[in-house]
Amino acid sequence: MKCPLSLEFPYAWGGPVATAQLRAEPEDFQVEEILGFEPEGEGEHHFLWIRKRGNNTDWVARQLARFANVGFNAVSYSGMKDRHAVTLQWFSVHIPGLESPDWSAFCVEGVEILKAIRHRKKLKRGVHRANKFSIRLRGFRGDQQTAESLLDKIATQGVPNYFGEQRFGRNGNNLTKAVARVEAGQPLKLSKRDKDGHAMMLSALRSWLFNRILAERIEQNNWQTWLEGDVATFSGSRSQFAIEPGDADIQQRLQDGVIHPTGPLWGAGEPKVTAVARKLEADVAGRYTALAEGIESAGLSPERRALRLIPEQLHWDWETEREVGQTDLLLSFLLPVGTFATSMLREVARWDSHFTEAEDR
Numbered sequence: 001m002k003c004p005l006s007l008e009f010p011y012a013w014g015g016p017v018a019t020a021q022l023r024a025e026p027e028d029f030q031v032e033e034i035l036g037f038e039p040e041g042e043g044e045h046h047f048l049w050i051r052k053r054g055n056n057t058d059w060v061a062r063q064l065a066r067f068a069n070v071g072f073n074a075v076s077y078s079g080m081k082d083r084h085a086v087t088l089q090w091f092s093v094h095i096p097g098l099e100s101p102d103w104s105a106f107c108v109e110g111v112e113i114l115k116a117i118r119h120r121k122k123l124k125r126g127v128h129r130a131n132k133f134s135i136r137l138r139g140f141r142g143d144q145q146t147a148e149s150l151l152d153k154i155a156t157q158g159v160p161n162y163f164g165e166q167r168f169g170r171n172g173n174n175l176t177k178a179v180a181r182v183e184a185g186q187p188l189k190l191s192k193r194d195k196d197g198h199a200m201m202l203s204a205l206r207s208w209l210f211n212r213i214l215a216e217r218i219e220q221n222n223w224q225t226w227l228e229g230d231v232a233t234f235s236g237s238r239s240q241f242a243i244e245p246g247d248a249d250i251q252q253r254l255q256d257g258v259i260h261p262t263g264p265l266w267g268a269g270e271p272k273v274t275a276v277a278r279k280l281e282a283d284v285a286g287r288y289t290a291l292a293e294g295i296e297s298a299g300l301s302p303e304r305r306a307l308r309l310i311p312e313q314l315h316w317d318w319e320t321e322r323e324v325g326q327t328d329l330l331l332s333f334l335l336p337v338g339t340f341a342t343s344m345l346r347e348v349a350r351w352d353s354h355f356t357e358a359e360d361r
Helices: 057-070 144-159 168-183 198-219 248-255 275-286 289-297 341-345
Strands: 018-022 029-034 043-051 073-075 086-094 111-121 130-142 231-234 238-241 259-265 303-306 312-321 328-336 349-352
Touching: 018 328, 043 057, 057 073, 057 086, 073 259, 073 303, 130 144, 130 312, 130 341, 130 349, 168 198, 168 289, 198 259, 198 275, 198 289, 248 259, 275 289, 328 341
Parallel strands: 018 349, 029 086
Antiparallel strands: 018 130, 029 130, 043 086, 043 111, 073 086, 130 328, 231 238, 231 259, 259 303, 312 328
């Protein structure tokens, strides 16, 4: 079934300036979690620093549970990482008592435990500070000087903080199923086991509605500026505050990339924004009443997400593969948790890839 909603959203800087190939090899897309704290060295939770290639995060967690002879719920991780990549990430395994498995005996193809250390608390979702990306765009076809000028702009002004297509499922299937249910008047309900996949459908709906509201602000050319009644967030933080009109310090921090305007993750309850910002969001949501009401009826509380994404430590280089007669663009950068590398890459190049169904967050 074709997704009834478009997954195409406007670009910030005029559209991609090149074409390339993404993820031709897992090594072309490398992700490393930056945890942001040091495990304590004692406790019942075994923190494992793992390098994986060609396996998804959930599958690796199940292999760890089997090896440690614990239930799947005893294994946790902070971020979901792509299967079609080389990734370094933390897992934790809850094993009460003083006994430690011989982690060096863990043997699974494509998975290597690099470090094991104890901690007093489990590893919760989304607690790591950032993700470090090293990406190769193969066969770059476009003007290099134009691409570098664009990357310079992205380094200082950022890109729209869209949810990537990965969030909507393969070929948008999660979004398609969600839309079909809410338009048929069938409620989406959250449950612990989530056997029917309602959580993923709700996530797809919320993400798409956020993207659509962000797209509206891009089309109005105000995604990087304040609207009356806006709520701001600090870069890399969940702290949020209402904007005071005429605050020169706020305007300077916006220009410096320290704070960003936010958009809604839709939910039931009073929104934080007011005035012009609230009207814009309500107007967009009003075009998709069934979607907004489907999210609200599930009982999700409204949240906010930065509209702008500025990569930290953005570096690039060019490498010529003479044997195949092509030039590759090599990129490295840091992104906050919950953001998508593909949302930055899409501003630079269109790519060919068979592997776009997972996310790195």
